[in-house]
Amino acid sequence: MKNKIRIIIWGLGSMGSGIAKMILGKKGFTIVGAIDVDPNKAGRRLYEVLNMDPSEDSNCIVVKDADEIIKPNCADVCIIAAASFTKIVFPFIKKAAEAGMDVVTTAEEMSYPKAVDPELSEEMDKIAKENNVSILGTGVNPGFIMDFIVIALTGVCDKIDKLTVSRINDLTCFGKAVMKEQGIGLSPEEFTKRVKDNSVVGHVGFLQSFGMFEEAFNVKFDEVKQKKEPIVTRVKRSTDTALVKPGEVVGCRQLGSAKLGGKEFVKMEHPQQIRPELENVETGDYINIKGSPDIDLKIKPEIPGGIATIAICVNMIPLVINSTPGLKTMLDLPVPRAIVGDVRDLVKGES
Amino acid sequence: MKNKIRIIIWGLGSMGSGIAKMILGKKGFTIVGAIDVDPNKAGRRLYEVLNMDPSEDSNCIVVKDADEIIKPNCADVCIIAAASFTKIVFPFIKKAAEAGMDVVTTAEEMSYPKAVDPELSEEMDKIAKENNVSILGTGVNPGFIMDFIVIALTGVCDKIDKLTVSRINDLTCFGKAVMKEQGIGLSPEEFTKRVKDNSVVGHVGFLQSFGMFEEAFNVKFDEVKQKKEPIVTRVKRSTDTALVKPGEVVGCRQLGSAKLGGKEFVKMEHPQQIRPELENVETGDYINIKGSPDIDLKIKPEIPGGIATIAICVNMIPLVINSTPGLKTMLDLPVPRAIVGDVRDLVKGES
Numbered sequence: 001m002k003n004k005i006r007i008i009i010w011g012l013g014s015m016g017s018g019i020a021k022m023i024l025g026k027k028g029f030t031i032v033g034a035i036d037v038d039p040n041k042a043g044r045r046l047y048e049v050l051n052m053d054p055s056e057d058s059n060c061i062v063v064k065d066a067d068e069i070i071k072p073n074c075a076d077v078c079i080i081a082a083a084s085f086t087k088i089v090f091p092f093i094k095k096a097a098e099a100g101m102d103v104v105t106t107a108e109e110m111s112y113p114k115a116v117d118p119e120l121s122e123e124m125d126k127i128a129k130e131n132n133v134s135i136l137g138t139g140v141n142p143g144f145i146m147d148f149i150v151i152a153l154t155g156v157c158d159k160i161d162k163l164t165v166s167r168i169n170d171l172t173c174f175g176k177a178v179m180k181e182q183g184i185g186l187s188p189e190e191f192t193k194r195v196k197d198n199s200v201v202g203h204v205g206f207l208q209s210f211g212m213f214e215e216a217f218n219v220k221f222d223e224v225k226q227k228k229e230p231i232v233t234r235v236k237r238s239t240d241t242a243l244v245k246p247g248e249v250v251g252c253r254q255l256g257s258a259k260l261g262g263k264e265f266v267k268m269e270h271p272q273q274i275r276p277e278l279e280n281v282e283t284g285d286y287i288n289i290k291g292s293p294d295i296d297l298k299i300k301p302e303i304p305g306g307i308a309t310i311a312i313c314v315n316m317i318p319l320v321i322n323s324t325p326g327l328k329t330m331l332d333l334p335v336p337r338a339i340v341g342d343v344r345d346l347v348k349g350e351s
Numbered sequence: 352m353k354n355k356i357r358i359i360i361w362g363l364g365s366m367g368s369g370i371a372k373m374i375l376g377k378k379g380f381t382i383v384g385a386i387d388v389d390p391n392k393a394g395r396r397l398y399e400v401l402n403m404d405p406s407e408d409s410n411c412i413v414v415k416d417a418d419e420i421i422k423p424n425c426a427d428v429c430i431i432a433a434a435s436f437t438k439i440v441f442p443f444i445k446k447a448a449e450a451g452m453d454v455v456t457t458a459e460e461m462s463y464p465k466a467v468d469p470e471l472s473e474e475m476d477k478i479a480k481e482n483n484v485s486i487l488g489t490g491v492n493p494g495f496i497m498d499f500i501v502i503a504l505t506g507v508c509d510k511i512d513k514l515t516v517s518r519i520n521d522l523t524c525f526g527k528a529v530m531k532e533q534g535i536g537l538s539p540e541e542f543t544k545r546v547k548d549n550s551v552v553g554h555v556g557f558l559q560s561f562g563m564f565e566e567a568f569n570v571k572f573d574e575v576k577q578k579k580e581p582i583v584t585r586v587k588r589s590t591d592t593a594l595v596k597p598g599e600v601v602g603c604r605q606l607g608s609a610k611l612g613g614k615e616f617v618k619m620e621h622p623q624q625i626r627p628e629l630e631n632v633e634t635g636d637y638i639n640i641k642g643s644p645d646i647d648l649k650i651k652p653e654i655p656g657g658i659a660t661i662a663i664c665v666n667m668i669p670l671v672i673n674s675t676p677g678l679k680t681m682l683d684l685p686v687p688r689a690i691v692g693d694v695r696d697l698v699k700g701e702s
Contacts, residue, residue: 022509140507148686152503155666155687156491156659158373217691291689293658297650304644308507311643315506334683335499336506338642340568 002344005317006075008033008101010092011082012041012049012062014175015106018310019079020050028343030057033069066092070099077317080105084204086117090124093135097127102320103135104313108204110137112329115211125327134323138316138330140308141167142205145285146268147212148330153287153295160291166269168283169302170276171251172239179242182252182272183230191230191249202228203270206256210266216331219260226256237275250274315339318346353695356668357426359384359452361443362433363392363400363413365526366457369661370430371401377665379694381408384420417443421450428668431456435555437468441475444486448478453671454486455664459555461488463680466562476678485674489667489681491659492518493556496636497619498563499681504638504646511642517620519634520653521627522602523590530593533623534581537600542581553579554621557607561617567682570611577607588626601625666690669697
């Protein structure tokens with residue numbers, strides 16, 4: 001019997017905790033380390049932090065300082081779920097890769113890091129190759145529904161004239177951090193101000209999706225634009241962590257556009273809000289390809305954000321382990337798929 | 352400038368001709384040979400057979416006998432669009448691979464050849480590796496919409512309980528060969544008889560899709576079943592090549608089912624018919640995943656069969672050229688994508 005795949009989880013926020021729980025529900029994984037700076041988590045057993053029953057696969061003590069546990073060959077894969085931006089997770093990725101671990105990260109910018117940080121991307125690719133590991137950023141968006149699946153669908157097209165992609169999703173189940181990032185509860189004026197000073201970030205991902213399109217189609221867009229608008233409610237909307245009055249902001253409508261040869265080639269629309277049903281907004285993922293042939297896809301309701309990001313990070317682990325070394329994107333690896341049985345059986349060669 | 356990618360097309364039926372035309376519409380390809388046994392095609396220039404304007408990339412003479420043109424290093428890729436079954440295309444594939452060409456084939460069984468011909472599959476893998484080429488079977492179905500895309504969607508699932516996949520499509524635009532294969536115009540009794548003696552084959556692909564699911568999820572189904580039922584019309588339905596009276600067969604409804612652990616895990620439904628709108632049948636592709644999360648996808652109308660199969664065969668060419676040697680499936684290669692610019696720019700290394 002092969003050894004279990006040894007995982008370190010770096011970051012135990014909602015994504016990291018979800019990933020840890022999903023991993024512990026699969027056969028063939030063991031979590032050998034976990035890192036979180038939160039004083040309510042560090043120092044406790046992982047299973048306690050996750051509010052699960054004890055098991056040998058979740059018995060490690062959560063540490064605050066990565067250096068305590070990241071040593072050469074201490075684990076096979078490091079999952080980094082600590083931030084959205086490449087510049088922030090880069091030192092974490094470097095440390096894990098240099099210790100010989102493959103890396104999977106939820107950091108949105110890492111789904112296509114060349115878009116914003118081409119030099120850091122080159123450096124990560126070099127580090128990965130020197131240490132014989134692979135590095136992947138993924139998630140439901142960016143990384144899957146507004147880019148990867150769109151690109152896959154163009155695989156049955158002779159010609160593409162325009163891609164229109166829309167993801168209308170529900171943020172109701174998310175916590176305070178997301179409410180703040182999206183500007184929920186602000187006045188429209190305050191929202192606009194905070195978009196300008198980057199304290200309302202909205203969706204991090206359009207530049208990465210555009211970068212993925214450019215690579216997939218081997219084109220260079222003439223112009224890429226995005227903007228963030230407040231979604232203002234006409235009715236009271238509340239969640240466990242937010243209470244919004246009429247006239248205030250219940251979410252962020254992100255719009256994106258990429259031109260090729262002077263014409264709009266990709267149009268993206270991503271309004272995210274709490275309690276969309278209160279104003280009869282139907283959530284869903286929509287992909288429309290104008291070309292030969294036309295393709296019109298609808299997924300209703302939308303693929304739910306939290307669980308889907310958690311799942312794709314876990315499901316990509318065996319594909320990342322099997323990959324050639326380097327910095328990878330979803331364009332480089334074989335098609336994702338759910339892990340149904342023992343993950344060890346999906347790993348090629350000896351473990 | 353790199354040399355153009357040199358293509359041989361083996362089989363100039365509707366798929367092979369469509370592939371040739373699409374290739375000639377892209378930058379960076381040249382067709383250096385074409386093979387067809389039809390005396391109306393063999394002996395003529397390719398552009399004449401395709402009913403196109405002359406060009407240096409379509410100037411070759413269509414030959415009847417492959418040995419006339421298939422010589423070592425005579426082309427980079429051979430497209431085989433000559434039959435549905437692995438046993439029939441195997442000698443063609445062998446000849447092309449042994450001459451050093453990568454192979455892409457429309458043969459439905461080749462989308463997952465291990466399902467029906469495990470020994471021939473091993474042999475093809477060996478031939479491919481010995482000759483440093485790769486071999487891929489693909490198409491819209493099997494190869495894409497009822498398997499590959501379903502598998503990709505499970506990539507965002509923690510758990511999958513049941514996959515229900517339905518493709519309701521329109522055969523109106525197809526020719527006499529398809530009408531015959533599908534039993535169109537027969538009485539229901541004659542249809543049933545011909546299904547038994549295999550002169551009505553219906554859709555060739557469920558066993559291949561099931562095989563692809565088994566490999567993707569690393570499972571072995573307890574039981575796999577399929578059946579073919581006549582779709583009987585209540586109204587007169589006609590096309591350019593068929594005229595069907597009420598009470599006669601306008602198509603074949605193929606049903607498939609795969610069990611895992613005693614429970615139905617995959618359910619497939621694929622009714623194909625002419626003029627579905629005359630009895631208010633809405634065509635479409637439908638994928639439903641029961642699991643965590645549930646996903647409900649609709650593509651309406653369905654991805655059209657002909658152009659989509661043509662396109663995916665062409666679009667996979669650079670990915671097949673870039674692949675490691677061996678017999679490949681859509682599960683092994685990076686995600687398909689439309690070819691937008693010059694195909695040579697998509698090929699890694701020297702040409």
